[in-house]
Amino acid sequence: MSSPHGQHPPDPTSLASGEPLIARLARWSAERPDAPAYGFTDHARDSAGTPHTLTWAQIARRVAVLAERLSASVADGERVAILAPQGLDYVVGMLATLHTRAIAVPLFSPDLPGHGDRLRWTLADCAPAVVLTTSETRDQGERLLNDGPHTAVREVVAVDEVVEGADAAGAPAPPDPVTDPASPAYLQYTSGSTRQPTGVVLTHGNLSANVRQLWEAAVGRGTEADTTITTVGWLPLFHDMGLILTVATPLLTGSRAEFMDPAAFVMSPVRWLRLLSRHERVYSAAPNFGFEHCVKRVREADKPALDLSGVRGLLNGAEPIRPETMRRFVAAFEGHGLRPSALVPAYGLAEATVYVSMDTANREPRTRVVDRDALADGVVRECPEEGERTSTLVSCGAPVGQRVAIVNPEDHTEMPEGGVGEIWVCGPNVAASYWGAPERGAGVFDARPHGQERDGTWLRTGDLGTLIDGELHVTGRAKDLIIADGRNHYPQDIEATVAATHPQFRDGRVAAFAVPGDDGERLVVMAETGASGPDTEQLTRLVRQEISREHGLHLHELVLVSRGKVKRTSSGKIARSACRDAHLKGMGVAV
Missing domain, CATH: 2.30.38.10 (Luciferase; Domain 3)
Structure with a gap:
């Protein structure tokens, strides 16, 4: 099958190189020892944010110390699960595992609210031999492991304790990095929007190829020698895009990554924009929700201090992209240096490492x-x-x-x-x-x-x-397609219609799905509502009218639930199958 496009013919030399990315860590440590590699802004202890930075030499020394420890206790092909908070210790844990012949499993901190069952299920599935965490979260991790049948875990290791003093004492020579591109590098667990999370086996070759593809698409061909790019992120490092953008991309070119905790962004999205403003030639990524959150929550008083003129590309992906959100984001921040061409719609999935396709960053979204x-x-x-x-x-x-x-x-x-x-x-x-x-x-x-x-x-x-x-x-x-009256209907269109019906509904907190009926599939909408507002009969009447007018569909049930009850995946997608299951079990108030 020939390629259906002709804009970017692949270059096998630059795109399919079998060199594992982790092999480049030694290169940047030697060539750029004092250049900043990874920076984390911690908002947990100071709302203004405390920056912490590791240079290429510092990150290489920490990785070497931890990789030596892992190599002594983990056999080829065994799994090492990373259950650490967002931060530099997470980056060290991931890179150190990639430097061994173990298989990394990037997961989330055991203290992340609302995800305990998912974490237990994933740990049982991947059966790690070692769990990497930090001294602050080790107790929670051990309690979690004691609660489930995780008999394969032999050791829980606090990354910060192992690498403490690495700079002063000097680092051992790290084990030779993996050279076989077909060797498994890590398991990327899918977000589970239509099923239980499943671990995608990604090789070192997959990782290297996709980072090169993403770089060439975003920055341009022949730019791998460019070390002036900065990636900025708030996506969790266990998320495929967060992992590639923040952890993997700097390895390709010796460039720089700056990031923060997702919770810091959710609490105050202007923090993301401030971090973008501190750098020139900067790239970042977020789901549609992130852009909408900025539009709604960034105060006018905070905007004059922003300078987004250095932003070259903001990838929008991981969930349905709404044109209206992009228009509102540009309108809100164009006066503060943002170029409309910086918004870059993209598509990808874990089974393809992450990146599949993205719009070019030199035009407005089409x-x-x-x-x-x-x-x-x-x-x-x-x-x-x-x-x-x-x-x-x-x-x-x-x-x-x-x-x-x-x-x-x-x-x-x-x-x-x-x-x-x-x-x-x-x-x-x-x-x-x-x-x-x-x-x-x-x-x-x-x-x-x-x-x-x-x-x-x-x-x-x-x-x-x-x-x-x-x-x-x-x-x-x-x-997720809804088939009613012999026609296909896309749920995201119905959800957008409902969210716009009344301010009581929360944008991004509406799920449309079908349930079986005697005469075929029936449309059900589950929606979160606030504590006060119009009565349910009025809401139902409005929703029925709009769905009928916009989509020619009959609404079988409107299910009203409290905030947080419309289920979402760890990456923020609406988990429609889970919402359907919850509805069939009787959750919510059917109107």
């Missing part, structure tokens, strides 16, 4: 207004302007160093341009399996397009999209 009914029938028909029966698609650009095709999910034939089908991906960044259960990956990683069986295997993403002028436009998630 959108297309299309007929909603035609889109539901699998055809893109553009409209001259927005209307009641239209949807707006956002271009995620063309892939770099990998191939994307739109395939009919039933007969596996490639769709013509403008046809809607399943997004398939092929490239050196694509994983080969899920951890511990090969049957989970059957039909996912080994797909072959009809008539193109010699073209290698492809990844079936489960997402729906279309290619227009060679650029990817994501339309939804196949498993």
Whole structure:
């Protein structure tokens, strides 16, 4: 199958190099020993933020000390789980594990509220031999392990205690880094929006290829010698984009990463913008929620101190991208140096390491207004302007160093341009399996397009999209499609309609899904509401009217729940399947 686009022909030398990224740590330690490598701004003890920075020489010494400790206690292929708070110790733990022949499992701190069950399930699945944490969270980690059948864990190690004094005492020579690109590097657990979290087995080759692809797409070809770039982030380091942006990308070029805790951003999103303002030639990423949060929560009094003129790219991905959010974000911060072209819609998934496609950072985001009914029938028909029966698609650009095709999910034939089908991906960044259960990956990683069986295997993403002028436009998630009255409906469109119905509803806290009925699927909407507002009958009447007018659908039930009850994944996506399950078990007030 030929590449469906022609904007970025892959360069095998630069994009598919088998050199593991971790091998470059020694290079930057020798060539740029005093240059800042990783910086963490801690808002937990000081609301203004206390910066902590490690140079390339310092990070290399800490990694060497911890890698030596791990190599003495972990066999090839055993798992090392990282259960540390966001911070520099997390970075050291991840890099040290990558430097061994163990398999890293980036997870979250055991004190993260509301995720205990997920953490127990994941630990039971990956069965780590060693758990890396910090002295502050070791007790919580040990209690968590004692609560579950985690018999494989032999040791809980506090990273900060092991690396204490590494600068003064000097560091041992680290073990030789992995040289086989096919060797497993880490397990990236999926966010679980449609199923239990599953560990994607990512190799050193996958990691190296995807970081190179992402760098070339964002910064440009032939720029790997550029050390002036800074990446800034608040995404959790156990999240695929947070891990790649903050931990892995600096290894490629010897550049710099600055980051903070996600909770610090949620409490005060202006902190992210302030960190962006401190650097020139800066790149960052966030889901749509992050941009919306800035629009709503950054005070006018805080804006004059911002200087976003150094921002080169803000990737928007990980959840449906709303054009209106991008417009509001630009309107809010364009007067403070932000260029509209800095907003970069992107698409990716853990099974492809993270990055698949992104718009180029030298133009404003490109959108297309299309007929909603035609889109539901699998055809893109553009409209001259927005209307009641239209949807707006956002271009995620063309892939770099990998191939994307739109395939009919039933007969596996490639769709013509403008046809809607399943997004398939092929490239050196694509994983080969899920951890511990090969049957989970059957039909996912080994797909072959009809008539193109010699073209290698492809990844079936489960997402729906279309290619227009060679650029990817994501339309939804196949498993989340609502089929009512013989027509397909995208849940994110219905959710946006409900959220706009009344201020009582929280944007991003509405889930639309279907439940079985005697006469086919029935539409249910679960929505969080505040403590006060109009009565339920009035809300229901408004919602029914808007859904009928906008989508031609009958609302079977409106389920009102308190704040925090619309389930979301660890990466912030609406977990519609979990919401459906909760509804069927009787959670919430059905109206």
